[in-house]
Amino acid sequence: MxxxxxxxxxxxxxxxxxxxxxxxxxxxxxxxxxxxxxxxxxxxxxxxxxxxxxxGGIFSTIVSTVYLLVVSLVIAIPLGVGTAIYLTEYTEEGKITKIVRFGTECLAGVPSIILGLFGFILFVIKLGFGWSVLSGGISLAIMILPVIIRTSEEA
Missing domain, CATH: 1.20.5 (Single alpha-helices involved in coiled-coils or other helix-helix interfaces)
Structure with a gap:
């Protein structure tokens, strides 16, 4: 052949x-x-x-998902966009920018299950927030923060 x-x-x-x-x-x-x-x-x-x-139905699940989305975006968008603006406009390529970019890269590489467990241990157990939309919203904000920072930085 x-x-x-x-x-x-x-x-x-x-x-x-x-x-x-x-x-x-x-x-x-x-x-x-x-x-x-x-x-x-x-x-x-x-x-x-x-x-x-x-x-029964899923109405409360839909509403909880919307609440979780709103809480995570209210936390992550200002932090992410603010970090990106600071990195691109107000600082020169130096030690701080390298540390922040390295931290963002590391955070982007962490699996979501690990971040979820971290959020559970820190917010639910240690800080006593309990099973709440706030605990989940902060954990989700940590997960989406690297994406928002990188997207805003490149825009």
Missing amino acids: TPRRAEHVALGLMVSGAFFALAILFFIIAVIMIKGLPHITARFLLDNPMDMGRA
């Missing part, structure tokens, strides 16, 4: 493998949609959970 023929065979195998993987993915999504869409009703969206979440 010539190298050109082997390349065509390999390409054909890769393309057929990709189509097979996509077909499986679309099949799974289709099954979920077919079985799940009939259950998404106005009552499901607007009722509160009952029986420890086994019945």
Whole structure:
């Protein structure tokens, strides 16, 4: 077999493998949609959970998610944009900027589960905030801070 023929065979195998993987993915999504869409009703969206979440709706979950989003953005956007403006406009490339950029890079590389556990230990247990939107919002703000800093810095 010539190298050109082997390349065509390999390409054909890769393309057929990709189509097979996509077909499986679309099949799974289709099954979920077919079985799940009939259950998404106005009552499901607007009722509160009952029986420890086994019945009822998801309204309180949706509202809590919006609260969590608002708290995290209110904390992270001013800090992130302010840090980016400070780094780009008010400081020269020096020791402080290198430390802040290195810290941002390190924070961006930490897995979200580790940051979540850190937030749980610090805010829920040590500082006594308990299971609250504030604890989750601060933890989420720490997670999105590197993205906001880098995006604002490059803008």
